[in-house]
Amino acid sequence: MIQLIILPILQIVVIAGLSPLIKGFINNIEARFQCRKGSSLFQPYYNLAKLFRKDAVISETASWIFIATPYVTFVSILIIALLVPVLSSTVPANFTGDVILVIYLFALGRFFLALSSLDTGSAFGGMGGSREMTISSMAEPAMMLSVFNVAIINGSTNLSNITQAMLSYKLLSPSLFLSLAALAIVIIAEAGRIPVDNPFTHLELTMIHEGMILEFSGRYLALIEWASCMKLLILLTILVNTFLPWGIASGLTFPGLIVSFFLYIVKIGFFAFLIAIVESSFAKVRLFRIPNLLGTSFVLAVLAIITHYIVS
């Protein structure tokens, strides 16, 4: 019974609490690659705190959708945090949903964001919304397919079941490896990182996600920013805990969780570092080149499934 209450709370705390840190970490690493000292690791926390305390300016064209969006986005991400195995492979709330629900909850947040981008009547918002929807349309099939491969191999779409089943693998099979690669590409696109989107810019030609949230301010902006941090972390968590779940606790034992927590930090840190490397070594690609990139991911995922079927 304690398990049922503590573990979900723990998951949410870890995801919500760590996510700004990951963002700070990536920013810091990138700064170092650029021979800058970089901001503090905790800068995102300060930003959030500042934004939460501020008042907000709202466009007079905007409707209630605009105000609802930050909450919808944030809450949907929080629900996802419940569905993903973070520290323990048994997710108590896993009856609530599976990986398909996770993907569609992401869609819920995105849907509202795109709506609110149109709500203010500014051209930037619409452009951001349009691009975001375009990219996610391309990314979604690839993501689904790579997740499907894992699901089919393990006989379940439930993330907790998948993690548990994956624990028995010592080495990734070629099929899984292909899926991993496909998912990694998708994650970059979904999280809005270079080379798909540049999270640091507010230049109209390049911005996607930032374009959508251009009109938000104050606590609304804070919620959205935080949600996007959490989204990145959750995506990485899915990647880590479905493909490389080694060391994850399978029950709710205190030492197990501690070990699992540190391993988790290390694994996430590794992937965050990789993202930083990628972001530092690539330029953002043109918008209409992105389908090629995501197409690659899609092909990898298809290959993964075919290899699985043919080999097994």
Next chain:
Amino acid sequence: MKQHIIVNSQTIDVLAVMMLIATILHISTGRLTTCVWAYAIRSFILACASGIIAYLSGIYHIFITTGITLVIKVVIIPWFLFYIIKKVGIKKEVESFLSFTLSLLCSCGVILVAYYATEPIIQFESTLMKHCLPISIAITLVGFFTMITRKKAITQILGLLAMEDGLFFAALSTSYGMPLIVELGVFFDILVSVIIMGIYVYRIKETFESIDIGFLKELRE
């Protein structure tokens, strides 16, 4: 009432060929009046044949047919046609879509077809009048052919009459005439139809100022 009467007469065959010749005369002549005369002659031959058959077979109601043929086909209809020609004031030349030679060749072909189609039938024919059926078909078809190639309305009537002669001859020579009431009905119909056609020839002349029915081409797709 099974009563086999067999009329075997070479004369009928000869008359048949004469009728065919009269029909071909239709094709080969260039004058309208000649055509009408040819019709009258052929009808007369038909009446003769009818009389002979009536006599030979002993079916006396055919004599009635003979009489009617003489009255209607040899007298009334030619007279009516001459009347129409005079009344409408048609030029005497026959106009044709095909040249005379070609028409003749075609009618030869048509006669061949008639023989060809009846070949399996006349094999079994026990009488000497083997030519009667093919020739009557040939007359019908040649009459039909005349209707196709000739431009004037009146020549079409003549073609139709030729067809009808062919029929009568077929009925006579093969089955010794149809039941009397039928014959009477047929005669009545032919008479009425010729009269109606005559009236229309007159009307067409009135409205179109020509009886060249090549002009009748308004109604088309």
Next chain:
Amino acid sequence: MLISIFLFIPLITAVACVLIKKHNVSKYISVAGSFALLLYNIYLGYTIYLNRSLTELNGFFYVDALSLLTAQIVSVVGFAAALYSIGYMDAELHAAEFPEKRLRWYYFLFHMFIFTMLAVCVANNLGIMWVAIEATTLSTTFLVGFYNKKPHQEAAWKYIIICTVGITLALFGVILTYHSSKNVVGEIGYALNWTDLLAVADRFEPHLMKLAFLFIIIGYGTKAGLAPMHTWLPDAHSQAPSPISALFSGVLLNCSLYGIIRFHVISSKCLGPNYSCTLLMAFGLTSVIVSIPFILVQRDYKRLFAFSSIEHIGFIALGLGFGGMYSIYGAELHTFNHAVAKSLLFFCGGNLFLKYKTREMESIKGIIRTMPVTGVILIIAVFAITGIPPFNIFVSEFIVLADAFSSGSAFVLIFTSLLIVFLVLIFVGYINNIFKMIFSEPAETVVQGEVSKFTIAAMCFLLIFVLIISFYVPPIMRVILSQISDIIRNA
């Protein structure tokens, strides 16, 4: 006396019409006469229903289910046309399209036409039947050319020439049949009675019978509108006054087809059904094919309806040619359905002509608004004629096609499949042409409202038949249809 009275009714009406000078009286006499005929026909139908067949005057008249159906069609459509004529002819008279005295002759010829068609149905003697069919041509020539203007004369001339030629060929067929029977019946056949011939038809000379049926189908086929002998049909139908076109399309074609069927029965008995069925199918399919381009691309709505008649006659011929019990049942039902629906269409066409004084479809717009009643009836009629369920023609087509598919012959199957493709094309043509007239913005100048109450009454009368047969076939009719099926299949 039953059948003789039957024939006397239209004859007396015709004479009465021509004797009475006032057309205000004669037009009602005409309707009364045809109504009497209708009632009498129902009585006759009941008698046939009880007795299967009826002979009179020493076998001179013979009525069985097959002739009864055709006679029924004659009387039903005849009554509707007589009723319609009042409205139509009055309107035309009003518009001074022809002198008033000619109207007497119109009614006279109208009833003579009906008389001759009834004579076709009741004649047992095949020669007399021929005479009667030829008489239908003669009695209607003046009706085709009734307006006596250039196109009408042209149509009348084509009509009489082509039909007479065809009928002459048919007479040849009759003679050949007679000839082929002589070995059996004897040299002097005093009678050419169908009933007598049928009894011994299996011993006829087969080669002659083959040739005979060929002449018959081409000959009567000309009159019935089977392609490629159909050419008189669109001209005559489009030039004749609308009630006459309705009679032509609905009844006259069926009468000629009736002639073919009588010989088809004899020929099937003599040669086996294959020969005549194949010919019927070939001509039937040709008719359907030939009608397609003219229905797809057409300017004149009456010609459109006329070509559609060709298609339907082709369909009936196909149905008879398929030869199954139900396909004949369906084909005969189709005969009735087509007669009713097509006459209805021609009546609609007549109303349009009265209103717009044109037969060009392009210049007619927005019927549904200018003439709502005609518009609605036209829509129903078009749906009915194109075989859209739930209307009556769909039912008959469905039965015929279902039977064709279950016949198991590859030949029939190919024919049927082609037929179905053609039906689709015809539908397209119909809808494309007619619905442009019905649904569009009407011209400002056109006055709203219907032209005549009589025409609407006549249309409603036929509409009732269309609708009833769609959902309910009276038991008497079903019995008659299955009797016909038996007659044709020699069962």
Next chain:
Amino acid sequence: MIEHLFVLSITLFALGALFALCFYKWQMLGNYLSFILAAIASCVNIAIAISVLFNHTAERFNFLLYHAIITYSFLIDSLSAIFILAISVISLIASVYSLGYTKLYVNKRDMRFFGFHFNLFLLAMILVVTANNALVFMIVWELMTIVSFFLVIFEYENPFHRKAGFVYLFMSYICAVFISVAFFIMFSYVKTWTFDFDSFRYAGDIMPAISKNIVFFLVLIGFGIKAGIFPLHLWLPLAHPAAPSNVSMVMSGVMIKTAIYGFIRFYFEFLTPSPPWWGIIILIIGASSAILGILYALLEKDIKTLLAYSSVENIGIILIGIGLSMIFKSYNLMALSSLAMIAGLYHVLNHAVFKSLLFGCAGNIYYSTHTKNIEQLGGLIKRLQVTAPLFLVAVLSISAIPPLNGFVSEWLIFQSLLNGFTIPSVIVKVLTAICGATVALTGALVATCFVKAFGISFLAMPRSEYAQHAREVPVIMYVSMGLLAGLCIFMGLFPVKIMTTINHVNTELLGVNIAHTITSYDWLQTKTLQTNFSEISLKSVTVFGLMFFAITVGAITLINPGFTKKIYKTWTCGISPEPRFGYTATAFSKPFRIIFSNLYRPRREIETTYTVPKYFVKSIVYIAEITPIFEKYFYAPLSRYVLSISNKVRWIHTGSVHIYLVYIFITLIISMLVIGW
């Protein structure tokens, strides 16, 4: 009892139809009467459906009218019942909605035939799914087509509507022909002259494979036209927008589902057992319809055309479910077959609900703005304050956003697809996976499409006078829509009830009961929806969501209790904002037009006019359009070809009597030669 109810509902519909016709002077009164009667009749039908579904009885009625050959026989089994349920619910709501919507036409046009056709249309749909006789089926099927045709061309002055109607009628006729031929072929093996469906039910066993395959394709094309699968969808995006919204609601919501009913009847009852490749073909067609449908919807600016294309997409998804069910069945995986069928039928119900809601809301928009072009709308959320959230629910639902109903069926489809790995054939396995990706892509595109539809029409500033002066619609219209929105939420949150209901259908249809795998499972008073592959509980998702929302709001308020919002103009680089600055629908979907340019073959023209000095642009005309490839490369050449052939053939009627005689002569000669030979 049920028989009486059935007759009662038919009578009510018929009475309603007559009422509408009878009132000439008070046409609206007649129409209201007919709508109310239709609503009552629909309620009766709902009762029938529910009673049949829960008593597991199949009801047969034979009406002994003297038809030429058949008796009018009807059968309500659970498959019919589930379709009756869908149809009647939508009919009920559409009838109520019509009470308000038809005010649009008051005193503007003759309304008598509207109520007449509307009632007959509803009646015909009910009869289609209950007919138990081939001939009766064809009759009511075409009745449905005809009356809906008249509803489509209701505003016949508009040439586009006329064209739409004609195309619809042509396609439907072809559809009827194909179905009839399918019946004929089946009939040729069973040879029961009553044409009863009962005789066809064993047809699959006695028919040879080749005939079965032919029938399969005939049925596929026949019902495919009605369902609107690619490339037979031609009529659908024309007809649905042309019809008045209350009609297109019914047409799109349930009429095209009757085709799905036909598919199921044929493929699961008449033609079983079926080879696996049938299912594969259905699957592929479903997937391609889904993706192509939504790709075309994406670029649409007319909101109703957009919804129509989206119907094509949803039919595709339904067909994926049905195709999978067929595949599983032919491999004898009955439980999975049942699951896939549940997915398909669930989507049928869902689509009925949310598509009707969407069309209803589109109707509301049209009612208040008199335009369907979303480029001219904008800012409606502040003017149509009730319609907007209803539309939003529909939009979320169709985009399969949890926790609404669209997600449930989408999830079930995914689960069935993933279970494809149990099939022995590798090709099918890979195919199911690819289909999974296709559905995912479709889902994402749907979301984009409806973000556009909602965002452009309801958000930002009004782009035209119409939108500026929009007023909320009559109460009855949005109340009825509210019911549908409620259904959307209900069917999302409580799916188990509906799944077990569909399971009854499957128990009868497939002979397998999978009730135990979709068990209910109580925790936090939630019931989960379980299959053998995974489980979800949208109810708990909602509960968690509400919980988190409360916590978030609470926490935020604690942090900054004195929070204020300032209202100010949107920042538009220093100029004061204008409606023209807002993103347009064309612009929103432009990335897709470029990415999928191979499919769309876009054509664009930019025409710039300058003022006298060549530096100042006076105006720019931008025309962008896409090539509908099927229309351009298949239908148009075909019709051109047929017409040109006809035109060429028409010379045979030269008008010359000689030529006519030649025809007879030649026929005679040739026949004589042929016979002699």
